[in-house]
Amino acid sequence: MTEIKRRALMDKEAPNRSTAIVNGRSSNILNWDDVRFSWAYPKYKKMLGNFWTPFEINMGTDVKQFLDLTDEEKNTFKKIIGLLALLDSIQTDYAGKVADYLTDSSLNALMIILAQQEVIHNHSYSYILSSLVSKDEQDRIFDFWRTEPVLEKRNDFVLKGYKNFAENPTIDNMLDSIVYDVILEGLFFYSGFSFFYHLARNQKMVATSTMINYINRDEQLHVDLFVKIYKELLTEYPEYDTPERAERVQNIFREAAALEIEWANEVIGTKIDGLDVEDVEDYIYFYANVRCNQLGYDRPFEGYRKNPLKWIKAYEDVDLGKTDFFEQKSRQYVKVNVQDNGFDDL
Numbered sequence: 371m372t373e374i375k376r377r378a379l380m381d382k383e384a385p386n387r388s389t390a391i392v393n394g395r396s397s398n399i400l401n402w403d404d405v406r407f408s409w410a411y412p413k414y415k416k417m418l419g420n421f422w423t424p425f426e427i428n429m430g431t432d433v434k435q436f437l438d439l440t441d442e443e444k445n446t447f448k449k450i451i452g453l454l455a456l457l458d459s460i461q462t463d464y465a466g467k468v469a470d471y472l473t474d475s476s477l478n479a480l481m482i483i484l485a486q487q488e489v490i491h492n493h494s495y496s497y498i499l500s501s502l503v504s505k506d507e508q509d510r511i512f513d514f515w516r517t518e519p520v521l522e523k524r525n526d527f528v529l530k531g532y533k534n535f536a537e538n539p540t541i542d543n544m545l546d547s548i549v550y551d552v553i554l555e556g557l558f559f560y561s562g563f564s565f566f567y568h569l570a571r572n573q574k575m576v577a578t579s580t581m582i583n584y585i586n587r588d589e590q591l592h593v594d595l596f597v598k599i600y601k602e603l604l605t606e607y608p609e610y611d612t613p614e615r616a617e618r619v620q621n622i623f624r625e626a627a628a629l630e631i632e633w634a635n636e637v638i639g640t641k642i643d644g645l646d647v648e649d650v651e652d653y654i655y656f657y658a659n660v661r662c663n664q665l666g667y668d669r670p671f672e673g674y675r676k677n678p679l680k681w682i683k684a685y686e687d688v689d690l691g692k693t694d695f696f697e698q699k700s701r702q703y704v705k706v707n708v709q710d711n712g713f714d715d716l
């Protein structure tokens with residue numbers, strides 16, 4: 371069991387460019403032109419390019435439309451926002467905890483930006499709810515996680531993985547916690563996303579969906595960042611790259627998919643006109659396969675190689691600037707004039 375030590379605040383004897391991802395030597399001074407991982411600076415630029423805030427989005431039309439949603443739609447809407455608020459809150463803190471153990475000032479910097487984006491995600495849920503419902507109702511929704519049994523099961527599942535690492539920071543536990551992270555950021559949001567994109571596709575609650583779309587876009591970068599850290603850990607500690615680990619990760623994904631499907635049946639089920647829960651289930655299997663494969667392992671579910679909710683693809687592609695579905699002002703917010711110091715061309 372290799373224990374991981376916290377990064378020192380400063381080390382005069384160590385180089386600025388870190389010597390390893392964990393348990394390495396690093397002065398802790400950040401010079402973006404002298405960092406260990408060539409992908410860190412391009413990732414930094416992308417994360418900054420994603421910058422957005424809820425203030426830019428006008429909720430006016432959503433306020434009117436919310437009244438016309440069916441009771442089931444309203445309920446699902448609230449439950450999903452309640453869930454997302456919980457996940458993003460935990461995520462803010464987890465990012466900081468992982469960051470403490472990375473002996474690389476640039477990866478620590480990326481984690482801080484990631485955590486800041488999670489704070490904005492939480493802001494958006496408060497912003498959405500304060501526009502649509504009373505303060506009492508908003509407070510009630512932010513407390514859903516305390517009382518919803520299906521939610522509790524899913525939260526316990528992720529928290530267990532995070533807690534093991536927080537309490538016992540070993541290589542194995544850090545690797546496992548990253549798997550749970552990829553599930554949180556790359557799978558557990560996805561039935562929620564499908565619901566909001568379903569509304570948007572019917573021209574309903576477009577401002578809310580715009581924020582969900584921005585969140586989705588951020589999460590894709592977050593998943594990729596954690597995948598890179600996971601793979602780097604395995605490169606530096608190849609003795610942990612075993613068939614047993616592969617099997618364990620696949621099993622974690624099987625469990626995660628089952629929990630996400632249970633949740634999808636709870637919030638979507640047969641209640642949402644035009645959104646078939648079986649398609650959402652296939653979508654969950656598909657994403658479980660994608661994420662497990664991103665981490666470098668065989669897909670745990672036979673088949674499920676294609677996204678069954680094709681129309682969501684269009685929304686996800688907005689992330690890449692390929693299309694402009696929502697025509698919100700902030701769509702063009704990506705800064706094109708950020709100075710390129712050429713580092714990523716090296």
Ligand SMILES: [Fe+2]
Nearest residue numbers: 458487488491
């Ligand atoms: Fe988030």
Ligand SMILES: [Fe+2]
Nearest residue numbers: 461555589592
């Ligand atoms: Fe995230």
